[in-house]
Amino acid sequence: MKARYSVVIPMYNEEQVISHTHQRLKQVMDNTGEPYELVFVNDGSRDRTAAIIQDIADNDPNVKLIDFSRNFGHQIAITAGMDYAEGDAVVVIDADLQDPPEVILEMIAKWKQGYEVVYAKRLKRHGETLFKKTTAKVFYRLLSSMTSVDIPTDTGDFRLIDSKVADVMRDLKEKNRYVRGLVSWVGFRQASVEYVREERFAGETKYPLKKMIRFALDGITSFSHKPLKIASYLGFALSISSFIYLFVVLMQRLFTDHTVPGWASIVGVNLLFNGIVLMILGVIGEYIGRIYDESKGRPLYIVRQTVGYRKLKAEEIE
Numbered sequence: 001m002k003a004r005y006s007v008v009i010p011m012y013n014e015e016q017v018i019s020h021t022h023q024r025l026k027q028v029m030d031n032t033g034e035p036y037e038l039v040f041v042n043d044g045s046r047d048r049t050a051a052i053i054q055d056i057a058d059n060d061p062n063v064k065l066i067d068f069s070r071n072f073g074h075q076i077a078i079t080a081g082m083d084y085a086e087g088d089a090v091v092v093i094d095a096d097l098q099d100p101p102e103v104i105l106e107m108i109a110k111w112k113q114g115y116e117v118v119y120a121k122r123l124k125r126h127g128e129t130l131f132k133k134t135t136a137k138v139f140y141r142l143l144s145s146m147t148s149v150d151i152p153t154d155t156g157d158f159r160l161i162d163s164k165v166a167d168v169m170r171d172l173k174e175k176n177r178y179v180r181g182l183v184s185w186v187g188f189r190q191a192s193v194e195y196v197r198e199e200r201f202a203g204e205t206k207y208p209l210k211k212m213i214r215f216a217l218d219g220i221t222s223f224s225h226k227p228l229k230i231a232s233y234l235g236f237a238l239s240i241s242s243f244i245y246l247f248v249v250l251m252q253r254l255f256t257d258h259t260v261p262g263w264a265s266i267v268g269v270n271l272l273f274n275g276i277v278l279m280i281l282g283v284i285g286e287y288i289g290r291i292y293d294e295s296k297g298r299p300l301y302i303v304r305q306t307v308g309y310r311k312l313k314a315e316e317i318e
C-alpha cells in the first residue's frame with residue numbers, strides 16, 4: 001500500500017540512537033492509523049548504522065534505507081530522502097531525538113487543515129552548549145537581515161512538506177544546499193508549530209565548528225548578495241575618504257610648514273588596506289567557488305544500495 005506519510009531521517013554515525021529512534025517513530029506513526037514509511041538515509045557512516053537499519057528493515061516493512069557511497073552531508077541526505085519519499089506528506093526529522101517525534105502529529109493536524117509546509121520553531125534548546133546557542137541565534141538574525149527571502153528564525157529542518165512541495169524541491173538541483181531556505185523560497189501555504197528542542201539522546205553532535213561555518217556560509221551565499229555589495233560599498237567609502245585625506249595633505253604641504261613625518265603611518269595604512277582587499281577577495285572567492293561547484297554537473301549524491309524499494313522496471317524509469 002502506498003504510504004500516506006514519509007518520515008525522512010538522515011543518519012551519520014548514529015548507531016547508538018537508531019533502535020530507540022525507530023521505536024519512538026514507530027509508536028507515533030502507528031498512532032496516525034494510516035500507512036507510512038520511515039526513510040532512513042545513511043550518510044556514509046563509519047560505524048554500524050547501515051547494518052542496524054538493515055536488521056530493523058528485515059522486521060519492519062515500513063522501514064526503508066538509502067545508503068550513500070560516502071558522507072555527503074546532512075543537507076544532501078535530507079534531499080535524497082525527499083527525492084525517494086512516496087508519501088502525500090513528507091516529514092524530515094533528526095535522528096538523535098532532539099526533535100520530539102510526537103510533534104509530527106501536530107504537524108499532520110496542520111497539514112490536514114490545508115497548510116503545505118509546517119515547520120517547527122524552537123522555543124528553547126536543552127542540553128546544547130552556550131556557544132552553539134549563541135552562534136545559532138546570531139546567525140539566524142544575521143541571515144534574515146541579509147536576505148529578501150523570509151526564512152523563519154530558530155527553525156531547523158524539522159518540518160512537514162506536502163508532496164507538491166517535495167515535487168518542486170526535486171527540481172532544485174543546486175549543490176550547496178541550504179534546505180530550510182529553499183523550502184521558504186518555494187512559497188506555498190506555510191504554518192508553524194512550536195516545540196522545545198531536547199537534548200541529544202546519545203552520541204555527540206555531528207556538526208563540529210568547521211561544518212557549522214560551512215553551513216552558515218552556504219545559507220548566506222545561497223540567499224544573499226549582500227556580502228558582495230558590502231565589499232563594494234566599503235571600497236567606495238575607502239576611496240572617497242583617502243581622496244579627501246590626500247587632498248588635505250597636499251594643501252598642508254603647499255600652504256603650511258607642517259610636514260608629515262614617519263613611515264609607521266604608511267606601513268599601517270598599507271597593512272590595513274591590504275587586509276581589506278584580501279578579505280573582499282575571500283568573499284568573492286566564496287561565491288566563485290560555489291559557481292564552480294554548480295558548473296561541474298556532478299550528481300548531488302551517490303547511492304550504494306537501497307533497502308525496501310523494489311527495482312523499477314525499465315518502462316517506469318523516465
Ligand code: UDP
Pocket residue numbers: 009010011012013014043071072073074075077093094095096098204205206207
Ligand atoms: N547528519 C548527517 N550527515 C552529516 C552530519 C549530520 O546525516 O554529515 C545527521 C545526523 O545524523 C543527525 C542530523 O544530521 O540526524 C543532525 O545532526 P546533529 O544532531 O549532529 O546536529 P546538531 O543537532 O548538533 O546541530
Ligand code: MG
Pocket residue numbers: 094096098200205
Ligand atoms: Mg542533534
